[in-house]
Amino acid sequence: MGRPFKDKSTIWRKKKTQKSVDNEIPPVTCEEENADRKPDLSESQKETAKQFALLARTMEDHFSLPRLLDMAKVNDLKDPHINLNLLLKTKIIIPDGSGYFVWDSDVFEKITSC
């Protein structure tokens, strides 16, 4: 039987919490470090994020990510793949677990306003 990858990370997090209680610094893998770090957006990237926001506003609350990417391409948004990826990394766009995605307006406002 294969080892569940996601479960492994869940167990890892529990151990981390336990170790933190013991005032020990837990080792952090590169993957975890990268996953937890939200990239800062440049002014240009913030502008593109705002353009993505306008497109997302025309879609359902739970929208198709490939459809958003297509719309970004059609509307000549700058570097659509890279900027869509940034929206995912910053968690402005998050998966809903059923194959669609949602736009987190609070995170978007927080990131684009600073």
Next chain:
Amino acid sequence: MSGIKQVLKQSPVFSTIEEDDVENLDAIFDKWDVHAGDILATIGDPAQYFFLLEKGIVLLAMDGGKSVVLNACGDFIGMELLSAKGKYNTTLTVLEDGCVYVIPRRAFLKIIQEDTQVADAIMSSWQIFLDQTAPFAKDIEDASLPDKF
């Protein structure tokens, strides 16, 4: 340990297979560098390859608008997640530069159709990976038999 062996060890789908079997798989995989905007597979095209992600981020767009983003080293993009009846059933687009290991679809299906421990290990792990990563993909195609992929 070479790149592909390390990725196989980290993969939720391949991590349980024996060292000798890793050696055999090592010879079948080819490495591709990929760049943001690259399209690795297109819905409706003949399914030639399955992919094992080492680095980067890819978007799997399924028919009907659903999709999944894969970004972890060792994520496997194949079988019902990528193909059905010999054709790609998703479009695979690169969102962030990286590299993938590529295995010919036929070669992979040959491995999992054999009555071997490696086939059992891969199929068991694959079902767990699929349940955790994209359970909704199972609704798209009844993939109870390997030759349906």
